[in-house]
Amino acid sequence: MGRDHPEPGRLHTHFDRPRGRDRRRLRPSRGGTSVERPQARGIPASFVRLPRCLGPGRRLRLPRLPRGTRPAPQPLQRERHGEVGVSLPTRLDRLRARFEALGIDGMLVTAPSNRRWVSGFTGSAGVVLVLRDEARFATDSRYWEQVGQQCPGFRLVKVAGANTGVAPIILEGLADIRIGFEPSHLTVAAHQEWLHAIEELPAHSRPRLIPAPRAIEDLRMVKEPVEIDALTRAVLLGDEAFRHALGQIEPGMTERQVAWTIEEYALTHGAESMSFGTIIAGGAHGALPHWRASDAVLEAGAGVVIDMGVVVDGYCSDLTRTIFLGKPTAEFARVYDIVLTAQTMAEERIEAGMLGRDGHAIAMEVIAAAGHREHFGHGLGHGVGLDIHEDPRLAPAGDIPLEDGHVVTVEPGIYLSGWGGVRIEDQCVMEGGRLRPISTAPKF
Numbered sequence: 001m002g003r004d005h006p007e008p009g010r011l012h013t014h015f016d017r018p019r020g021r022d023r024r025r026l027r028p029s030r031g032g033t034s035v036e037r038p039q040a041r042g043i044p045a046s047f048v049r050l051p052r053c054l055g056p057g058r059r060l061r062l063p064r065l066p067r068g069t070r071p072a073p074q075p076l077q078r079e080r081h082g083e084v085g086v087s088l089p090t091r092l093d094r095l096r097a098r099f100e101a102l103g104i105d106g107m108l109v110t111a112p113s114n115r116r117w118v119s120g121f122t123g124s125a126g127v128v129l130v131l132r133d134e135a136r137f138a139t140d141s142r143y144w145e146q147v148g149q150q151c152p153g154f155r156l157v158k159v160a161g162a163n164t165g166v167a168p169i170i171l172e173g174l175a176d177i178r179i180g181f182e183p184s185h186l187t188v189a190a191h192q193e194w195l196h197a198i199e200e201l202p203a204h205s206r207p208r209l210i211p212a213p214r215a216i217e218d219l220r221m222v223k224e225p226v227e228i229d230a231l232t233r234a235v236l237l238g239d240e241a242f243r244h245a246l247g248q249i250e251p252g253m254t255e256r257q258v259a260w261t262i263e264e265y266a267l268t269h270g271a272e273s274m275s276f277g278t279i280i281a282g283g284a285h286g287a288l289p290h291w292r293a294s295d296a297v298l299e300a301g302a303g304v305v306i307d308m309g310v311v312v313d314g315y316c317s318d319l320t321r322t323i324f325l326g327k328p329t330a331e332f333a334r335v336y337d338i339v340l341t342a343q344t345m346a347e348e349r350i351e352a353g354m355l356g357r358d359g360h361a362i363a364m365e366v367i368a369a370a371g372h373r374e375h376f377g378h379g380l381g382h383g384v385g386l387d388i389h390e391d392p393r394l395a396p397a398g399d400i401p402l403e404d405g406h407v408v409t410v411e412p413g414i415y416l417s418g419w420g421g422v423r424i425e426d427q428c429v430m431e432g433g434r435l436r437p438i439s440t441a442p443k444f
Contacts (some may be wrong), residue, residue, distance in 0.1 A: 004335035026228050089153065094219055102212045104180035104339045106131040108169055111185035113386040114216040116314060117407065120150045128154075129170050129179070130349075138170040141197070167197030167297075175205055179345025200333055221383060221391055222405035227315060228429055231384065231407055232438055234317035236428050238310045241266040241440040242319060251300040259304070274444050275309030275316040275388045286420035289378060300326040303420050309388060316388045318409050319439055320425030328444075332422070335372075335414050339422045340443060342366040342412040346380060346394075347426065350410075352433040356398020363412040372414045373379035381409040384427060406430045410437075 072336045095107060095118060109115050109128035119128050119137060123146050126139035137147050138157035147156050157170045171179075181191070191209070198206050200217065223231065244265045249258055259278040280293040283302040291305075299305060307320040321338075324332055342363040350359040360380040379395025384407050392400035394408060402408075411425030427437040 011305070016122055016329065025320050037349050065410070071434060083426075085435075086120065086224065088118070088151075091118055091219070092130060092135055096132060097215060098215060099132065099180075102180055102210075102215055103178065104212055104215075105177040105212050106174075106207075107180045107212060107215055108186075108209075108218065109182065110190075114182065114185075114220070116386060117220055118216060119154060121147060122150065122314065123147075125168060127166050131174075136170055138166050147358075166389045166435045167194050168201060171201065171207055173205070174207050178210045179207045180210050180215055182215070183211040183213050184423060209393060220385060220404065223385060223407050223429070224405075227385065228405075228407065230313040230315040231317070231427070231429075233316050234275075234310055234312035235319070235387075235438040236265060236440065237270055237312060238308060238317040239439060240269065241271075242306065242308065242321060242441045245306070246323070249304070249323070249325070250297070253298050254295050255282055255285070255293040255298065256295055258298070258304075259308075262306075262308050266308075271310035271312060272314070273311045275311055275318060279305065279307035281305040281307075281421070284418055286419050286422070287415040287417050289415060289421070289423065298325060301329070302326075303332055303422065305421055305423055307423065307425070314386055316386070318384050318388060318411075318425060318427055319441055320411055320413075321441055321443065322422045322424060323444060331419075335416070335422045336424075336444070338367060338370045338372065339412050339424050340412055343410055343424050343426065346410050346412065347428060347435050350394075350402065350435050352401075352403050352430055354402050356392045356394045356400055356402065357396050359394040359402065359410075360396055360398060361391050363410075367414060375414045375416060376412060377415070378413070381411055381425075383408050402430055404430050404433065407438075408435075410435070 024298060072162045099105060099107070103316060107130045109118055109130065112124070115128050117270050118130065119135070121128075121137065121143075123139070123143045126137055126143060126147070129136040129138070135154045137151055137154040138159050139147060140159055140161050144156060144158060147154065157166075159166050159169055169175065181192075181194075186194075191388055194209060198209070241262045245258060245262045248261045258280045260276055263274055277292050279291055281288060281291040282298040282304045283289045283297060285294075285296065286303055287303040303322055303324050305320065305322050307318075309316055309318040311317075328336070346359060346363040349362050356379075363380045364373065364376060367373060379393055379398070381394035383390035383392050391401060392398060392406055392408065394410070407427065409425050409427050411423055412422055413423030415421035424443060426437040428435040428437045428439075430436075
């Protein structure tokens with residue numbers, strides 16, 4: 001059967017064009033193709049723009065990889081100073097350059113992602129102490145050899161247990177200096193243990209613990225070329241897993257089965273792990289932005305929100321697409337169109353120097369003009385790197401200026417209780433003062 005007369009229950013990857021009075025009229029415009037919509041669609045014509053790939057009279061066609069051309073995941077090789085393209089001494093020097101402003105003489109690093117970024121260590125347990133003239137790494141016997149391989153230049157401090165007796169050993173020989181710690185990562189209990197251990201040291205060699213918030217996070221926001229490469233490979237593998245799932249999804253499958261279809265493909269094609277628990281939200285579940293896949297059965301005639309991500313060489317991807325099982329309803333097409341327009345406008349207009357909240361406002365303006373302000377309750381996006389959620393934030397409270405090297409998501413959504421939701425998310429990198437989408441997964 002033709003595209004305009006689909007078989008019941010089939011997955012559709014395009015919207016049938018409205019006929020008669022509601023038919024869209026396309027006209028060329030600078031930078032893309034504007035779309036005139038009837039006023040009832042709820043979006044002022046000045047807001048509306050389709051991606052450049054759509055010209056007058058063209059249908060959106062899904063990009064597909066030719067057979068046998070899947071980009072093979074390439075594990076990051078190791079060299080003397082950690083990951084290829086990464087200079088750990090340079091990262092240490094950048095951190096030390098912040099000591100004066102932070103009012104510290106050394107930095108205690110306990111957060112796993114910060115520890116990896118500053119040392120290159122990929123294991124699960126260890127404490128790093130960066131001083132002005134040396135860097136120490138304390139861990140137990142499970143990781144002594146690994147530290148020697150991944151963290152050359154660090155002084156290995158051998159301890160009996162990762163969480164036992166670390167303080168007096170790693171602080172050995174230090175005078176009355178100020179040691180910064182990560183207040184967002186060190187628990188109250190752990191902080192008390194460190195204070196107690198310091199009190200047990202000789203009076204002349206008791207360092208002082210000083211909160212040093214965002215000491216490393218601020219450095220991590222601007223991604224190095226090797227990080228952008230790893231992020232790109234993660235995004236492309238996630239896109240590929242999504243495309244694979246599109247060929248498998250059908251009514252009668254459970255949300256959990258769809259999630260496993262995605263995860264099995266990703267984990268057998270180069271992913272270290274998933275970035276987070278895969279979200280498959282069918283029908284009314286789509287109104288819950290962080291719904292997790294359940295045993296609910298997907299039904300024909302309903303939307304499905306798919307939010308997923310993979311980890312490659314420690315770096316995360318984050319992708320959301322919303323599909324429809326069967327011929328899309330007019331209401332689904334209307335909501336989808338609003339969300340896609342909001343995302344397209346944000347990706348085109350966000351630029352370097354803009355605050356995160358200003359980027360959020362671009363998408364919110366489109367959604368609010370369509371009467372759905374109260375149905376878009378989360379931020380437009382967030383940074384992505386070693387952690388799935390990092391700064392900068394594209395949100396009402398986002399006060400960090402955007403700059404080249406930032407990698408962020410752009411993910412507007414509309415959520416209607418009892419009906420479902422639509423969210424579309426790309427991962428983008430700021431280059432040359434503009435956002436460049438990395439994501440290539442098809443939109444509908």
